[in-house]
Amino acid sequence: MFQIQTPQTLQPTYLPTTSFHHYRRRRRPTAAFRLSPSFSATLTLTNKNPSIQSLCKKGQLKQAIHLLSHEQNPSQHTYELLIKSCAHKKSTQDAFTVHRNLIDNGFDQDPFLATKLIDMYYELDSIEHARQVFDEITQRTIYVWNAIFRALSLSGYGEEVLNLYWRMNRIGMPSDRFTYTYALKACVVSESKLSSPWRGKEIHAHILRHGYESHVHIMTTLVDMYAKFGCVEDANLVFSSMPVKNLVSWSAMIACFAKNGRPFEALELFHEMMVESGDVLPNSVTMVSVLQACAALSALEQGKLIHGYILRKGLDSILPVMSALVTMYARCGALELGLNVFNQMGKRDVVSWNSLISSYGIHGLGLKALEVFKEMVRLGVSPSPITFVSVLGACSHSGLVDEGKLLFDSMVKEHKIHPTVEHYACMVDLLGRANRLGEAAKIISDMRDEPGPKVWGSLLGSCRIHCNVELGERASRSLFELEPTNAGNYVLLADIYAEAKMWDEVKRVKKLLEAKGLQKVSGCSWIEVKRKIYSLSSVDELNPQIELIHALLVKLSKEMMEKGYVPETKVVLYDLETEEKERIVLGHSEKLAVAFGLINCSKGETIRITKNLRLCEDCHTFTKFISKFTNREIMVRDINRFHHFRDGECSCRDYW
DNA sequence: TTAGGGTTAG
Numbered sequence: 116m117f118q119i120q121t122p123q124t125l126q127p128t129y130l131p132t133t134s135f136h137h138y139r140r141r142r143r144p145t146a147a148f149r150l151s152p153s154f155s156a157t158l159t160l161t162n163k164n165p166s167i168q169s170l171c172k173k174g175q176l177k178q179a180i181h182l183l184s185h186e187q188n189p190s191q192h193t194y195e196l197l198i199k200s201c202a203h204k205k206s207t208q209d210a211f212t213v214h215r216n217l218i219d220n221g222f223d224q225d226p227f228l229a230t231k232l233i234d235m236y237y238e239l240d241s242i243e244h245a246r247q248v249f250d251e252i253t254q255r256t257i258y259v260w261n262a263i264f265r266a267l268s269l270s271g272y273g274e275e276v277l278n279l280y281w282r283m284n285r286i287g288m289p290s291d292r293f294t295y296t297y298a299l300k301a302c303v304v305s306e307s308k309l310s311s312p313w314r315g316k317e318i319h320a321h322i323l324r325h326g327y328e329s330h331v332h333i334m335t336t337l338v339d340m341y342a343k344f345g346c347v348e349d350a351n352l353v354f355s356s357m358p359v360k361n362l363v364s365w366s367a368m369i370a371c372f373a374k375n376g377r378p379f380e381a382l383e384l385f386h387e388m389m390v391e392s393g394d395v396l397p398n399s400v401t402m403v404s405v406l407q408a409c410a411a412l413s414a415l416e417q418g419k420l421i422h423g424y425i426l427r428k429g430l431d432s433i434l435p436v437m438s439a440l441v442t443m444y445a446r447c448g449a450l451e452l453g454l455n456v457f458n459q460m461g462k463r464d465v466v467s468w469n470s471l472i473s474s475y476g477i478h479g480l481g482l483k484a485l486e487v488f489k490e491m492v493r494l495g496v497s498p499s500p501i502t503f504v505s506v507l508g509a510c511s512h513s514g515l516v517d518e519g520k521l522l523f524d525s526m527v528k529e530h531k532i533h534p535t536v537e538h539y540a541c542m543v544d545l546l547g548r549a550n551r552l553g554e555a556a557k558i559i560s561d562m563r564d565e566p567g568p569k570v571w572g573s574l575l576g577s578c579r580i581h582c583n584v585e586l587g588e589r590a591s592r593s594l595f596e597l598e599p600t601n602a603g604n605y606v607l608l609a610d611i612y613a614e615a616k617m618w619d620e621v622k623r624v625k626k627l628l629e630a631k632g633l634q635k636v637s638g639c640s641w642i643e644v645k646r647k648i649y650s651l652s653s654v655d656e657l658n659p660q661i662e663l664i665h666a667l668l669v670k671l672s673k674e675m676m677e678k679g680y681v682p683e684t685k686v687v688l689y690d691l692e693t694e695e696k697e698r699i700v701l702g703h704s705e706k707l708a709v710a711f712g713l714i715n716c717s718k719g720e721t722i723r724i725t726k727n728l729r730l731c732e733d734c735h736t737f738t739k740f741i742s743k744f745t746n747r748e749i750m751v752r753d754i755n756r757f758h759h760f761r762d763g764e765c766s767c768r769d770y771w
Numbered sequence: 772t773t774a775g776g777g778t779t780a781g
Contacts, residue, residue, distance in 0.1 A: 195772090230772060231772075234772085234773085257773095262772085265774090292774075295774095296775065300774095335776070336774080366777075367777095371776095373777095403778060407777085434778070435777055436777090436778080439777080469778090470779050501779050501780055504780040537780070755781090
């Protein structure tokens, strides 16, 4: 039943029982049928009712509604304009008045107006009313179906869209090109938690069966759907099969690579687009993904080129581009350049502030991040949930435990932001890193929501740092259930056992890993030299200078040992002789990259290295020694944060 | 009448 709600009755407790049906009258025969032809002509003129329409167009909704109450026979077009006005003005109360009047005048079964009403209620965040309009209309044209799909899918009710989609198929209503795009979008909304694209694949099959395989919009939506599920190969197959690609298709595929850990391919595809796509030119959306790829790769020189392009094309007034630039510079280790971009921005939104806060955070400048946060609040910018993830993360990297706890409180009490698992994960990390594991565990046990893998992962990571076997086992038990195929969790537990010299347990975890067919992610470090990126890893030795690199490392290691460097071999998960362990740690990818940098970067130039995992204790100590020994500045970004090594010290003050 | 790609964190 359709229920009328007045503003104060929007709370469910006040729901009136009155239904629109009480007001509904039979559709009156139109005047044209009852009156003489000449009169009907006059009436048609009146029906157009220019005054209501012109008032709507002028945005004078109240006056238009006032006239409506005196109008004898409002037309479909009049209602269309009124509905649009209500949506535009965000006036739910007026929307109810217009809707009630429309029913009174017998338009309640008009499919065109039903479509408009559904759109309007979506705009007004009254999805319940959009549903009711859909439920009550008997003649459901494809427009009506598509309207409810759009409304539900944009409001996050993907599951419902898919159920309706199957219902539509069952009753034999054929889909059109719009239906497919909405249904595909709904898959992403409904399954984001399950991360399985099987329903999207079914719709993909329908699309092919109905001959839409060369439709640019649908194919682009498919690329994006696969991208959101992390199915890069599927996305690429669809993209490659497209006979016609436009800027949006290229951008979707570039974003797919950039967002799914394939930044090299993102940049490659971008270059391909520039060279091979004819007249397709990138816009701000494309540039954002390209900047993300540069950031992921720490490709500072590439990023600077892109920055130049952005300036030349006048894309530097677009906020998302500027925020992405700030992040790119910071993640490439050029915090100052990021700050310059931020300072030059004419306008800033919450995302720009978040970018700067997290930039300071990953560089270990927690106090600066807090300062920026306070400045942002002082200027009246409302922090978002992500702001708190950023600023809590910054506190965590800098060991600002009490500040972080105060922030968490203020988030809930002052800023009225309900903490999500991300925020709890930050708190667990903040306390855990500071070796307040008991408090961290208490946060988890006090949580009302299910902790989830991020929260347990934070606890396990902290247990690894502080070698807490008991809590580590508890966290990993939950993690093995929640994400059985994440090799990282097994490795962390094995690390904890190894540090505790519980070699039998190490073996047991390794066997578990093997039995599941999982493999430890091998360490990889990379470095940009003269706009080219060189990656180094201990498992493949493709670098032509590898002999030179090894020789340099052996020489440096010996010399540094004389000066007090002691290799930290506890990071090796095998029960081996010390010498063998030392040989293994000397082959870590980060050390290879440092040596490569020493050989290839000019004197005085900062060596910037990026690593795909957390920096190990030995690489950390080694790089501190190297920085003093060779008088070089070395900057390493690991999976979490930056380490600036200078004169034998690290910016993280050994807290990471 | 309706459509596709992007910003910040972890």
